[in-house]
Amino acid sequence: MPEVGWLCAFAWLVAMPATAQAQTDLPGARDPDGIPRFPRSWVVFFEEEENLVPREFIISAVEKIRRELRIDEKLRVDATALKVTYQVPSGTPRDEVAGHYRRALGADALFSCEGFDCGRSNAWASQVYGQALLYGPDRNQFYIAADRNGRLVSAYVIERGNRRVYAHIEVLQPEEAVSATVNAKLTERLAGDGFSVIGGVRPRRDGTIPDDGVRLLGDIAPQLRIFERQSLYVVCHLYGPESGEVLLERAGACAQAAAAELRGGLPPDGGPELISFGAGPLMPRQGGAASRIELVLPHRQQRD
Numbered sequence: 001m002p003e004v005g006w007l008c009a010f011a012w013l014v015a016m017p018a019t020a021q022a023q024t025d026l027p028g029a030r031d032p033d034g035i036p037r038f039p040r041s042w043v044v045f046f047e048e049e050e051n052l053v054p055r056e057f058i059i060s061a062v063e064k065i066r067r068e069l070r071i072d073e074k075l076r077v078d079a080t081a082l083k084v085t086y087q088v089p090s091g092t093p094r095d096e097v098a099g100h101y102r103r104a105l106g107a108d109a110l111f112s113c114e115g116f117d118c119g120r121s122n123a124w125a126s127q128v129y130g131q132a133l134l135y136g137p138d139r140n141q142f143y144i145a146a147d148r149n150g151r152l153v154s155a156y157v158i159e160r161g162n163r164r165v166y167a168h169i170e171v172l173q174p175e176e177a178v179s180a181t182v183n184a185k186l187t188e189r190l191a192g193d194g195f196s197v198i199g200g201v202r203p204r205r206d207g208t209i210p211d212d213g214v215r216l217l218g219d220i221a222p223q224l225r226i227f228e229r230q231s232l233y234v235v236c237h238l239y240g241p242e243s244g245e246v247l248l249e250r251a252g253a254c255a256q257a258a259a260a261e262l263r264g265g266l267p268p269d270g271g272p273e274l275i276s277f278g279a280g281p282l283m284p285r286q287g288g289a290a291s292r293i294e295l296v297l298p299h300r301q302q303r304d
Helices: 002-015 094-108 121-129 186-193 211-227 244-264
Strands: 042-058 062-065 068-071 074-087 109-114 141-148 151-159 165-174 195-197 231-237 273-280 292-296
Touching: 042 141, 042 151, 042 165, 062 121, 068 121, 074 151, 094 109, 094 141, 094 151, 094 165, 109 211, 121 141, 121 151, 186 195, 186 211, 211 244, 211 292, 231 244, 244 273, 244 292
Parallel strands: 231 273
Antiparallel strands: 042 074, 062 068, 074 165, 109 141, 141 151, 151 165, 195 292, 231 292
């Protein structure tokens, strides 16, 4: 009978899911200070870089055009880096993991996105993080970037095609605390180029604007007062599998909502005239298309 019991125990161990047997962190790994891991997840990649070198902190979606990355908003700082990748227990919904990091970082978030709004998962995995295990369907992504008292923290969550879920956390620690401000050069680009994408604001495919995007619109509105008495167009670009007519209609509502949020942050007696315009999918960028909200300041025609 003891032999039969041993054989039953062995058979039970063999039948256990691999994720239940392999929950040990890599030797020497640790959690970033103040960023709790998702419950029962374990470390499958760990790297701590203590040299102060130039690093990029991404606060927008990532697109891949041919072989090159396009990142609308990023900070470049001299900092140390801590990088941790966790595997999540089998069967855990990706939304639960994303929610965990949204709660942890949301109060200090500079930017967040989900699904197609984050851009190309292949670009995040191969060119941003250099980890093939972070590649999955574009619809299965989540990203959030936050400034926690000068410490720059980001979390990228992906559910791969094999249903495994991973969370990759990066913490950049500059030598001196930095104040990460999205759209710090927005008015400079507007005045010089006549147009500028609003960083950190990525409209959904249905034309609505995420809550963090709404807050950013309110934050940047006072900057626009310098364009007092000028016409400033608020343009919404939307892309997706829907028909052009549907996307144009949604983009119009998106532009109106964005203009209303900007208008609400301006003093009643000052600022530019804000004109909403829904471009839908009709004004793509060269080499690719990304949903975005853009400000356009038409230059006056020069006379001969």
